[in-house]
Amino acid sequence: MASCSRAQVISLYRMLMKESKKFSSYNYRTYALRRVKDGFRENLHVDNPKTLDMLINQARENLAVIKRQVSIGHLYSAQRTVVEKEPHL
Amino acid sequence: MNRTLSRKLLGSMCGISSPRLSFAQSAVNTVQRQKELIKSRELEKDELRPLYMDFQATTPMDPRVLDAMLPYQVNYYGNPHSRTHAYGWESESAMEKARKQVADLIGADPREIVFTSGATESNNMSIKGVARFYKAKKNHIITTQTEHKCVLDSCRILEAEGFDITYLPVRNNGLIDLKQLEETIRPDSSLVSIMTVNNEIGVKQPIKEIGQLCRSKNVFFHTDAAQAVGKIPINVSDWKVDLMSISGHKIYGPKGVGALYVRRRPRVRIEPLQNGGGQERGLRSGTVPTPLVVGLGAACEIAQQELEYDHKRVTVLANRLVQKMMSEIPDVVMNGDPDQRYPGCVNLSFAYVEGESLLMALKDVALSSGSACTSASLEPSYVLRAIGADEDLAHSSIRFGIGRFTTEEEVDYTVEKCIQQVKRLREMSPLWEMVQEGIDLKSIKWTQH
Numbered sequence: 001m002a003s004c005s006r007a008q009v010i011s012l013y014r015m016l017m018k019e020s021k022k023f024s025s026y027n028y029r030t031y032a033l034r035r036v037k038d039g040f041r042e043n044l045h046v047d048n049p050k051t052l053d054m055l056i057n058q059a060r061e062n063l064a065v066i067k068r069q070v071s072i073g074h075l076y077s078a079q080r081t082v083v084e085k086e087p088h089l
Numbered sequence: 090m091n092r093t094l095s096r097k098l099l100g101s102m103c104g105i106s107s108p109r110l111s112f113a114q115s116a117v118n119t120v121q122r123q124k125e126l127i128k129s130r131e132l133e134k135d136e137l138r139p140l141y142m143d144f145q146a147t148t149p150m151d152p153r154v155l156d157a158m159l160p161y162q163v164n165y166y167g168n169p170h171s172r173t174h175a176y177g178w179e180s181e182s183a184m185e186k187a188r189k190q191v192a193d194l195i196g197a198d199p200r201e202i203v204f205t206s207g208a209t210e211s212n213n214m215s216i217k218g219v220a221r222f223y224k225a226k227k228n229h230i231i232t233t234q235t236e237h238k239c240v241l242d243s244c245r246i247l248e249a250e251g252f253d254i255t256y257l258p259v260r261n262n263g264l265i266d267l268k269q270l271e272e273t274i275r276p277d278s279s280l281v282s283i284m285t286v287n288n289e290i291g292v293k294q295p296i297k298e299i300g301q302l303c304r305s306k307n308v309f310f311h312t313d314a315a316q317a318v319g320k321i322p323i324n325v326s327d328w329k330v331d332l333m334s335i336s337g338h339k340i341y342g343p344k345g346v347g348a349l350y351v352r353r354r355p356r357v358r359i360e361p362l363q364n365g366g367g368q369e370r371g372l373r374s375g376t377v378p379t380p381l382v383v384g385l386g387a388a389c390e391i392a393q394q395e396l397e398y399d400h401k402r403v404t405v406l407a408n409r410l411v412q413k414m415m416s417e418i419p420d421v422v423m424n425g426d427p428d429q430r431y432p433g434c435v436n437l438s439f440a441y442v443e444g445e446s447l448l449m450a451l452k453d454v455a456l457s458s459g460s461a462c463t464s465a466s467l468e469p470s471y472v473l474r475a476i477g478a479d480e481d482l483a484h485s486s487i488r489f490g491i492g493r494f495t496t497e498e499e500v501d502y503t504v505e506k507c508i509q510q511v512k513r514l515r516e517m518s519p520l521w522e523m524v525q526e527g528i529d530l531k532s533i534k535w536t537q538h
Binding site for chain 2: 027028030031032035038062065066068069072078079080081082083084
């Protein structure tokens with residue numbers, strides 16, 4: 001499948017990271033960024049095309065979830081937490 | 090309620106004598122005035138939010154769980170028990186999918202899962218249900234002194250109905266003595282109820298061995314696994330558990346939903362608490378709240394996928410917290426067994442510091458001293474008393490909860506603030522001064538006044 005190409009995977013990773021940065025909640029934002037990075041790192045050496053397909057589809061679904069939840073977070077945002085340095089952009 | 094009266098009631102219920110008035114009591118009485126100062130006060134508009142370190146009280150919902158729930162709150166709002174139209178059918182199929190997700194997490198069959206309104210209802214259902222069903226031949230129930238309030242209160246009600254309840258004591262590390270449990274089981278025992286992971290001290294009971302013992306003696310075994318589900322691997326067949334309570338809001342799911350696992354082979358019969366249209370196999374009538382159970386199912390599926398990752402991470406963070414805390418300040422005691430525990434629940438006692446004043450001082454961090462359901466009373470936690478903690482140490486305990494969303498920054502901030510405040514409070518404490526001068530506090534004869 002075309003989506004098995006390295007460039008596609010990298011672009012998916014970049015999109016996930018870009019969307020995760022938009023979470024207004026500190027805890028959700030840090031979790032999403034961390035989990036995406038660790039998830040991709042964990043599966044770095046997967047060869048089996050079936051598994052790759054499944055993982056890529058999962059990643060695409062997660063991207064959709066993150067996009068929706070980011071919007072909801074913006075609609076119902078709350079104040080910053082004590083450890084956040086400057087206002088979230 | 091008068092302090093001595095409440096202590097005597099608690100004492101008679103737990104099978105321990107009322108404790109003598111120790112020297113710390115007078116210190117606590119003076120601080121009682123300060124207790125009124127922790128008035129509940131909502132945050133101002135631009136005040137920064139405190140860090141959340143109270144994961145045993147409740148957990149934030151995982152965004153993936155909310156995402157799964159929303160369609161059922163907006164468009165797919167049918168009643169899952171409606172058999173005549175698509176709204177009902179799609180709602181029912183979502184409910185059955187969620188049932189399978191919950192069952193998969195604990196290694197059960199979907200037909201063995203009953204949806205309830207939470208672990209409290211599940212506990213009530215199982216304890217009262219089993220006791221009342223087998224009342225004719227079996228009259229004895231065994232539980233421990235460190236159980237959740239709902240279990241202890243259910244047992245208290247059963248005592249009033251004429252049942253015989255044994256509250257097993259725990260050792261200093263919070264674990265029960267298997268030998269003692271074996272000796273306590275009688276031919277007329279119908280149920281043993283012991284929680285998997287304690288919500289106040291994080292101690293993990295030897296459930297596999299208890300299950301083995303109960304199966305060999307033909308006694309039903311119920312465990313309140315609210316704090317354990319999704320955090321440690323669970324298999325009800327391996328563990329030989331007959332009934333298990335699950336809570337939604339402890340595993341990053343919605344509040345107001347839970348489940349009860351009821352074994353089918355060998356069959357466990359329960360007298361239902363809630364009667365009505367016969368939903369949930371007649372065990373719990375009432376419309377099943379589809380959005381909530383969909384959330385519970387999603388939370389269970391996510392927990393199963395993330396179990397290893399979360400456990401590893403929580404262990405690292407908890408060790409970081411404990412190491413730093415213990416290395417920077419002296420006289421810190423960890424309550425509960427250091428090995429047989431779930432790492433995400435750390436209960437520390439800071440000697441010569443009063444727990445409530447420390448909580449007040451750490452207003453940037455959401456913590457608790459003991460469980461949420463006992464925080465209204467002035468009594469120190471009964472769990473700490475049951476593990477034999479000194480009265481004064483029981484008053485100065487704080488519970489740190491670490492979960493899926495906790496970051497290193499939050500842990501570092503908490504530890505730093507805590508160390509700072511403990512040092513400051515100790516500077517102000519006359520007891521600490523005396524200890525520094527080398528006076529042995531236990532040898533002091535305090536005069537009554």
